Amino acid sequence: MRRGYIPLLLWVLVGGTACPHAFGKGGTIDRAVLKDMMESTEPLKLTDCGQATLQAICLPEKLVECERRCWEALAAQEDDE
Secondary structure (H helix, E strand, C coil), X not given: CCCCHHHHHHHHHHHHHCCHHHHCCCCHHHHHHHHHHHHHXXXXXXXXXXXXXXXXXXCHHHHHHHHHHHHHHHHHHXXXX
């Protein structure tokens, strides 16, 4: 047996027996990616419309309009709860 086949054989054995829980469908990595995707698609929930929040999420030239929309969204969010 050539020397190149030994590492390949070991890789196939380890990858085929020790890692399905991580890489398989429904495995650790699959679940982590799904969780990240679900969190990134959730709508942003506002907790306040203070200056620090507005400066973080709004463009400076649209600050007044953004503040108005923030208060409207916050009121609608409170009505839904």
